[in-house]
Amino acid sequence: MLKPLAIDFAPRRKTVRPASWLASGAGAVLLVVAGFAWLPPAHVEASHMTEASQRHRVLPDDDSAQAVDIAVRELNLPWLAVLDALNSEFGPGADAVLLQVDTDAQRAIVRLEGEANDAVTVQGYPARLRARAPIAEATLVGQEVRNDKHPRPVRFVIELRMREDA
Amino acid sequence: MSLRKTEATILHVTRSGPRPLEKAPRRGSLLDILVTDSVARYWILERPSGLAGTAELDLLAAERFTAIYGDDPDDWAIRVDPSPWSERWLTCAIPARYATELPRTAEAEGWRVRQVQSRYIREFNRCCRQLDVNTAFCVAARECTTIGLIVAGQWRGIRVHPPLTHSTVGFDTLLQRDCRQADLPTAALRPVVVGSLRTMAD
Numbered sequence: 001m002l003k004p005l006a007i008d009f010a011p012r013r014k015t016v017r018p019a020s021w022l023a024s025g026a027g028a029v030l031l032v033v034a035g036f037a038w039l040p041p042a043h044v045e046a047s048h049m050t051e052a053s054q055r056h057r058v059l060p061d062d063d064s065a066q067a068v069d070i071a072v073r074e075l076n077l078p079w080l081a082v083l084d085a086l087n088s089e090f091g092p093g094a095d096a097v098l099l100q101v102d103t104d105a106q107r108a109i110v111r112l113e114g115e116a117n118d119a120v121t122v123q124g125y126p127a128r129l130r131a132r133a134p135i136a137e138a139t140l141v142g143q144e145v146r147n148d149k150h151p152r153p154v155r156f157v158i159e160l161r162m163r164e165d166a
Numbered sequence: 167m168s169l170r171k172t173e174a175t176i177l178h179v180t181r182s183g184p185r186p187l188e189k190a191p192r193r194g195s196l197l198d199i200l201v202t203d204s205v206a207r208y209w210i211l212e213r214p215s216g217l218a219g220t221a222e223l224d225l226l227a228a229e230r231f232t233a234i235y236g237d238d239p240d241d242w243a244i245r246v247d248p249s250p251w252s253e254r255w256l257t258c259a260i261p262a263r264y265a266t267e268l269p270r271t272a273e274a275e276g277w278r279v280r281q282v283q284s285r286y287i288r289e290f291n292r293c294c295r296q297l298d299v300n301t302a303f304c305v306a307a308r309e310c311t312t313i314g315l316i317v318a319g320q321w322r323g324i325r326v327h328p329p330l331t332h333s334t335v336g337f338d339t340l341l342q343r344d345c346r347q348a349d350l351p352t353a354a355l356r357p358v359v360v361g362s363l364r365t366m367a368d
Binding site: 001003005007010011 | 243246247256264265266269281282284287290296297319
C-alpha cells in the first residue's frame, strides 16, 4: 500500500471538512444546552450579588484602609528571597552562625544576631549582604569579642533593610 | 450542507489547451482542473541533506527542472512531494498559466477550484491504497502513456511516452526500456495500468 502524493497546484485555501462542520455543530448545540442550564441559577445568584453589594457599599474607614495597606505592604516584602540569602551566607560551612533573627515588618527590617570565628569575617558581612538582591541596606550594629575559649568568640548584630520594590 | 463527499466538475486541459469553461451552475460549485501528462513534466528529486526550508526545496526543484528540461522555471508551476519517509521525491511541473490564470478565470466564472492536478498524480492518488510497494504504475491515456517505477515504496523513475495508439512498440517494450534506464529488472515490478487505453497494454 502506498501513500497519496501531496502534489496539487490549486491555489491554497482553508478547506472546511464535513467532520469540522459536524464538530462545530455539536459544539454549538452543547454551548446552547449549557447556556440554558446555567442561566436560571445565574439569574438568582446575580440578584443576591446585587443585594450583597448594596448592603456592603459602605467604604472602609481610614484605620481599616491603613491596616489593609500595611498588611499588603508586609506581604509584598521579599521574605523568601531574604531567607534564601541568609541561608547562603550563614548556611553549612559558613564562618558564622545565626543565633536569632527578629523582624520588624512595618519598617522592613531584619535583625540578625550571630557568632563568628573572627572580627574580620564579621566586618565583611555587611558588604556581602548588600550585594544580595533583596537586601537594600546592611549595617553592622555591634560586635563583641569574648575572651573565653568559645569556638566562635565574636558575637555580632547586623540589621538588614529589605528592598520593598524587589 | 451534505456530509457526503461532494462531487466536482472536471475541466480537462489537453495538449491544445483547456476545454471551454462554462459558467458555474451555482456560485461555489467545485471544479477540478485535470492537466494532461503530455504537457506535464515529471522527474525524481533525490532527497538532499541539510535542507533548511521549503524555499530551499523550491529552489532545488527549479534548478533540477532547468538542468533536465532546459526551460525557464518561472514559466512553470513546480510541486514536490517531500515525503519524510522517502529518499526520492516525485516532482511535477505544469505550465504556470494552468496553475494561476486558469483557476483565476474559473473563480471569476463562479467556480471554486478544489484541485489542479496532472492526470498521473490524480490516477495514482486514486489507486495508491491498492498498489504494491514494487509497482510499475502506468496511465495509458489517449494523449500519452506515463510509466512510473516504484521499488520498495520509493520512486525510481517516471517517463511520459506517446500514446499506445501511436507507439511503434508495445507497452511491454516501453516498460522494459524504462526499467533498463532505471537499472531495474522488469520482473521485479508488478505493472498496474489504468486509463482509457489500458486494454492495449494487456
